[in-house]
Amino acid sequence: MIEAKSLRDALGNFATGVTIVTTSHGGRNVGLTANSFNSVSLDPPLVLWSLAKKSSNIEAFTSVDGFAVHILGADQEALSNRFATPGIDKFEGVEFETSAGGVPLLQDCAARFECRTAYRYDGGDHIIFVGEVLDLEQSEKEPLLFHRGKYARKTFPGGGDGQNRRDLNYLIARAYFMLTDDVRLEARGLGLSQVDHYALSVLMQGGPATVEEVNSMLDASGWQWREDDIQRLVAEGYIELSEDASIALTKAGRETMIGLFAKAKAMEAGAQKAFSAGELDQLRSLLSLLLDTLDHHGDNRSTQHLEVMNALQTDQDD
Structure with missing residues (x-):
């Protein structure tokens, strides 16, 4: 049988x-x-x-x-x-x-x-x-x-594989965008642009901040939070302004960001199912080695910005 x-x-x-x-x-x-x-x-x-x-x-x-x-x-x-x-x-x-x-x-x-x-x-x-x-x-x-x-992965004659022969920048960027595409689409459906999403993420992790403080974190991403962005999000109930010019998430804004973070983690968990535990450890080790190799600027603002993003994801896991 x-x-x-x-x-x-x-x-x-x-x-x-x-x-x-x-x-x-x-x-x-x-x-x-x-x-x-x-x-x-x-x-x-x-x-x-x-x-x-x-x-x-x-x-x-x-x-x-x-x-x-x-x-x-x-x-x-x-x-x-x-x-x-x-x-x-x-x-x-x-x-x-x-x-x-x-x-x-x-x-x-x-x-x-x-x-x-x-x-x-x-x-x-x-x-x-x-x-x-x-x-x-x-x-x-x-x-x-x-x-x-x-x-x-399709294996080609002579060793290697067509995916692996692609440019490394392309592979890393495409993996990132495919992992986060559904989150960006959901944020867009909520009326949030990419700069809104980044700025609200900074407030989620760091608490109330001035627009200058938020933009210092966004600087490496190439985005800047403008006054009209802020007023629009105030009107939509995502943020509120205090007398000392700081900006904070409202309850609705915080709940929205928690939902988007949960969506991101679900996408990550789904992608990880394609790998064994050993393959995931190897992938993390290789990417960490790549980051250590590239991170040769002590004041690297992009690293600072990504550390905030990582802290946000970690906070939601705890």
């Missing part, structure tokens, strides 16, 4: 691409992340994918006559994670167009196939969907890969 876990672990050795399958059912856009995709035939053009019978989306896909399969690019991990997360509006904030048949079509993928549902087969605990390809788009993007339960 083959155990399900043993079979799953063995099958995990087969590296696959990552897809998002979308459709529309009952006036609602539906989408999910899947790696159970494969080609069937070139003539006629057929592809297949499968969905667990216990999936909350099974009724939608078994009730419609069309769907779209999107092969994700290597830069679309965040999109893959979003469509793999239950209980959220997966299309919120995501750019897409709609096919003539009403199926949502995601943008900037490695490839995309618009399909008519040709056959459905019972596949044990899954339903297998076979689609006739009606239209397709493709690009030169590197594909996103999945191996042994986590995202993998």
